[in-house]
Amino acid sequence: MAKLQGFEFWKQTLKEARYVVAPMVDQSELAWRLLSRRHGAQLCYTPMLHAQVFVRDANYRRENLYNEVCQEDRPLITQAGVLKAALLAQDYCDAIDLNLGCPQMIAKRGGLLQDEWELLENMIRLAHQKLSVPITCKIRRLQDLEKTVRYAQMLERAGCQGTLLTVHGRTKDQKGALTGLASWEHIRAVRKAVNIPVFANGNIQHLSDVERCIQETGGPRRHEQGNLHNPVAEEYLDVGEAAPPLHAVYVRAHLFKLWHHTLQIHQDLRDDLAKVKTLDALADVSKQRGLRCQQEEGEGGLPLPHWICQPYVRPPRGCWRTRTGREDTLSKNKQKKMSRNPNKNFCPEHKPKYIKCEQCGNPKGNRVCVSLCRGCCKKKAFKEVADCPSEPSLTPSTAGGQSSVKLHHSTS
Structure with missing residues (x-):
């Protein structure tokens, strides 16, 4: 049976998905995907699989993809970095996604960055020929808009023509405290230049951002990534009990984000959360947090009380000025050093x-x-x-x- 092409794939297999939860390293496990679908997600991705481990370790395959088939978790796209891993994963998902612009170390080690166009073109063409499911690609924009468009068109020619393309409106250097805003202008330009569905990624914190993104990028498709701070923690723990396997390390990472604002106030709970190693112990910390928040009033500076999940905006880094008046930023480590020694100068001109x-x-x-x-x-x-x-x-x-x-x- 021939693979569905472009918009037919989006309409028939992906059910015209508009609300999509992006893949997140070690944080897109089954329980989180099911929780996201409860709250309106129409398409989810697995975490980026560690391709070498996925190929050689049957337990890793079972825990990350080969678990009991869950019809509630479809349609589903799997991120696999190499062909051997993709061949093992293709029967358990609806498409294989290649993340070509992820700044995470797991992607850099695999070489899946968007600098070597000829290599990527050959890789995608080979995967398109060998796999029984479609290939999708996710890229980060380049600094130059026209070059970003040419890059997307190359991927379309290489084999992405059968499916869709996700465009993250940030460059690969925009991460951490330097994240900044995503450029929807780049996404709009790519969408006009290709003949396949395009998902927009970046700047989504509230539902209202979805419609604004659709209007500004010119299409009814978007890619949701900013949901880590929004779902309800207790509901997530309940879903996790019914959707094993669920590891404490995944749960703890999610709770740190879901409780971000509360943990700024109850810092002893942050320490407790960092130490616990079992699901039961995590549930106890959750109970303590709930008891403390019942009688509290909302803290200033937040749209909602701190115990209600809401987006977290990364603060800008601390700044210093060079002798020429140019302003630059400091890493968290340097900020700590400056707090211990306010007179310390990090200007390279003074070294x-x-x-x-x-x-x-x-x-x-x-x-x-x-x-x-x-x-x-x-x-x-x-x-x-x-x-x-x-x-x-x-x-x-x-x-x-x-x-x-x-x-x-x-x-x-």
Whole structure:
């Protein structure tokens, strides 16, 4: 039977899905997908599978995809990074998704980043030929709009023409505190340039954002990712009991996000949550949180009381100014250092300049008489049977009763 093409695939297999929960590393397990579907999601993705482990480990396959078939969890798209893993997964899902722009380390190790177009084109074409289910692709926008469009068109030609394309409106460098806003302009340009369905990804925190995204990107399809802070924690735990396997590590990661605002107030519960290792212990922490929140009033600065799940916007990093007046940002680690030492200066223009070793590029040794670091000077001294008069510890030991030759080694 021929694979469905483009919009026919979207209409028949994906049931014209408009509300889609994006794949999230270690956080798109069955329980979370079922919870999301209860609250309106029409299509879900599995987490990105670790392809090598999926191929060699039967237990990993069973826990992440081969569990009892759940009709409530369809349609379902699986993220698999290599062909061997995709062949093992294709009978348990409706399509295989290739994440070509994920900034997570699991994707970088697999080489699935969007820099090598020829390699990606060959890979997608081969997968399209070998798999019995359609191929979908997810990309992050490039800095240049026209180049983003050409990139999407290349993927369409390579084999994505049978299915759909998801466009994340952020670059691969927009992550963590540098996440910023997604560019819907890039998504709109891609949608106009290709002849396959396009899912929009980015800037979705509330249901009202969905319709605004549809209007601005020009189509009735969107890709939901910002749901980690919204579903109800207690309901998630109930769903997890009925949809094993559910690991405490997944649950704890979800609860940290769902309770983000509450844990800023009840920091001792954050410590308790970090320590527990079983589902029963996690349920106890959830009970303690519920009891504390029953009599509280909402905290200022939030649209809703802190105990109600709601979006979390990453704050910008701390800033400092260079001597030229340019403003830059600080990582969390540097912010902690600055809190301990308010006068600490992280400006690279103020850092001391070191002479580099001529051989390895490390800083030159302070007591070494040539332009080498201490390690390279030691190797040179032993090789030439010479002393470094500025650093006695680098003098070669005597051998065979003969003392080392006292020479100043040159920089040649």
